Amino acid sequence: xxxxxxxxDEDLLRRMGAGDEEAFRxxxxxxxxxxYRFALHMTGRPEAAEEVVQEAFMTLIREISKFxxxxxxxxxxxFGIARNHVRRLVESDRRFVPLAEDDDLQVRAGQxxxxxxxxxxxxxxxxxxxIIERVRRAVxxxxxxxxxxxxxxDLQGFDYSAAAATLDCPIGTVRSRLARAREMLLARLRPxxxxxxxxxxxxxxx
Amino acid sequence: xxxxxMTCAEFDTVVHDVARPDAFDKPAAVIAKFHAQTCExxxxxxxxxxxxxxxxxxxxxxxxxxxxxAHFEPALxxxxxxxxxxxxxxxxxxxxxxxxWLEWSALAAAAVLLAIGAxxxxxxxxxxxxxxxxxxxxxxVNSSASGAVQQIGSVETAAAEDSNSDFVPVPYxxxxxxxxxxxxxxxxxxxxxxxxxxxxxxxxxxxDVVQADLLVGEDGLPRAVRLVQ
Numbered sequence: 001x002x003x004x005x006x007x008x009d010e011d012l013l014r015r016m017g018a019g020d021e022e023a024f025r026x027x028x029x030x031x032x033x034x035x036y037r038f039a040l041h042m043t044g045r046p047e048a049a050e051e052v053v054q055e056a057f058m059t060l061i062r063e064i065s066k067f068x069x070x071x072x073x074x075x076x077x078x079f080g081i082a083r084n085h086v087r088r089l090v091e092s093d094r095r096f097v098p099l100a101e102d103d104d105l106q107v108r109a110g111q112x113x114x115x116x117x118x119x120x121x122x123x124x125x126x127x128x129x130x131i132i133e134r135v136r137r138a139v140x141x142x143x144x145x146x147x148x149x150x151x152x153x154d155l156q157g158f159d160y161s162a163a164a165a166t167l168d169c170p171i172g173t174v175r176s177r178l179a180r181a182r183e184m185l186l187a188r189l190r191p192x193x194x195x196x197x198x199x200x201x202x203x204x205x206x
Numbered sequence: 207x208x209x210x211x212m213t214c215a216e217f218d219t220v221v222h223d224v225a226r227p228d229a230f231d232k233p234a235a236v237i238a239k240f241h242a243q244t245c246e247x248x249x250x251x252x253x254x255x256x257x258x259x260x261x262x263x264x265x266x267x268x269x270x271x272x273x274x275x276a277h278f279e280p281a282l283x284x285x286x287x288x289x290x291x292x293x294x295x296x297x298x299x300x301x302x303x304x305x306x307w308l309e310w311s312a313l314a315a316a317a318v319l320l321a322i323g324a325x326x327x328x329x330x331x332x333x334x335x336x337x338x339x340x341x342x343x344x345x346x347v348n349s350s351a352s353g354a355v356q357q358i359g360s361v362e363t364a365a366a367e368d369s370n371s372d373f374v375p376v377p378y379x380x381x382x383x384x385x386x387x388x389x390x391x392x393x394x395x396x397x398x399x400x401x402x403x404x405x406x407x408x409x410x411x412x413x414d415v416v417q418a419d420l421l422v423g424e425d426g427l428p429r430a431v432r433l434v435q
Contacts, residue, residue, distance in 0.1 A: 019293075028279060032273055032274050032278070033272065036272060037272055054282070057282050058285060132261075132268050139265070154259075154262040179219070182255070
C-alpha cells in the first residue's frame with residue numbers, strides 16, 4: 001500500500017471520491033494551512049480564516065465529483081472554493097482595514113521605512129514586527145483583485161500559472177494585477193517627506 | 207559582445223520580477239540589472255522593489271506555521287464519513303427502485319406476450335390465395351396412439367381418399383390428449399409454409415400453393431399436417 005503522503009493530489013481526490021477516509025485526512029493535512037493563510041491574508045481575521053477552512057473542506061466533501069483534472073489541479077479547485085467563501089465573507093462583512101494615515105505611524109514608519117535601511121530593520125525584531133504588521137495592513141487595504149494576486153504570488157508562493165488557474169484568468173492578467181498591486185503597496189508604504197523630517201519617537205511606542 | 211539595451215519603460219514592466227529572481231528567467235534579469243547599473247532612476251526603482259519583496263517575504267515567513275485549529279480535522283473527517291454513508295444509502299435506495307421497476311416491466315412484458323400468443327393461436331388460420339373458405343371438419347380422431355393419427359373422418363369438399371399423404375407431426379406440437387377430439391382443418395398454403403410446419407417440401411416448388419390438412423387441438427394449436435394431393 002503506497003504511503004498516502006506520497007500520493008499525488010489527483011490520486012487522493014480519486015480515493016476520496018471512493019470513500020477513502022485516510023485519503024481525505026492526507027489531503028486535508030496537506031492543504032489546510034495554505035487555505036488558512038490565504039483566507040487570513042485576505043480577511044485579516046483568524047476567525048474568518050477558520051470559517052473559510054471549514055466551509056471550503058465541507059464544500060469539497062459535497063462536490064468532489066465536480067473536480068475535473070482537465071480544468072485544473074486539485075489545489076486550484078480547492079483554492080477556488082476557498083476564494084468564493086472569502087468573497088462572501090468580505091462582501092457580508094465589508095470590513096476595511098484602514099491604513100493608518102496619522103502622523104505617529106508615519107513617523108514610526110520613517111524609522112523603519114522601506115526607503116531607509118529596511119534590511120537592517122528586518123533584522124531588528126521590534127522593527128521587523130512593525131514592518132510586517134504595516135505590510136499586512138497595506139495588503140488588506142488593496143482592492144480585492146490586487147489583494148488576491150499579492151496574496152497568492154507573494155505570500156503563498158504561487159507561480160503565475162498556478163495563480164491564473166486559481167483565479168480563473170489569463171497569466172497576463174495575473175502579471176498586470178500583481179505589478180499594479182506592488183506599485184500600490186510601494187506608494188502606501190513609502191513615508192511622506194513630512195514624516196521623514198519629524199523627530200523620530202522611540203521604536204515600539206504606540 | 208552584442209549589447210541588448212533595455213529602456214526605462216521596459217525596465218518598469220519587469221522591475222518587480224527582477225527583484226525576486228526566483229520568479230523571473232535569468233537572462234532577462236541580467237539585462238534588467240545591467241540597465242539598473244547604468245540608470246540612477248531605475249536603480250532606485252529596483253532598490254524599492256527589492257525592499258518590498260523582502261517585506262512581503264517577511265510577512266509570508268511570519269505566517270508560515272499558521273493553520274486551522276487541531277480539532278477541525280476530526281470534525282471534518284466525521285463529516286466526510288457521514289456524507290459517504292448518506293451517499294451509500296441513497297445509492298441503495300436508487301438500486302432498489304430500479305430493480306422494482308425492472309421486475310414490474312418484465313411482468314408486464316410477459317403478460318403482454320402471453321396475451322398476444324393466446325390471441326394469435328386461438329385464431330383459425332387461412333394460408334394461401336384460395337378465396338374459398340377452408341373447410342373445417344369436425345371429425346372425431348382416434349388418438350389412442352400417442353402422436354399418431356389413425357383415422358381421419360371424411361371431408362365435405364374433398365374426399366379423404368384424396369389425401370394420400372400421412373399426417374406429419376409439427377416439430378413443436380404436443381400429442382392430442384385422450385379427451386381432445388381434434389379438428390381437421392383444410393387450408394390453402396404455399397409449400398414453403400408447409401415446410402415451416404415440419405412437412406418435407408421440394409425447394410423448387412416452394413412457392414406453389416397447395417392444400418393441406420391441419421390437425422388442430424382444442425387449444426387451436428396444430429398438431430400435425432398432411433398434404434392433400
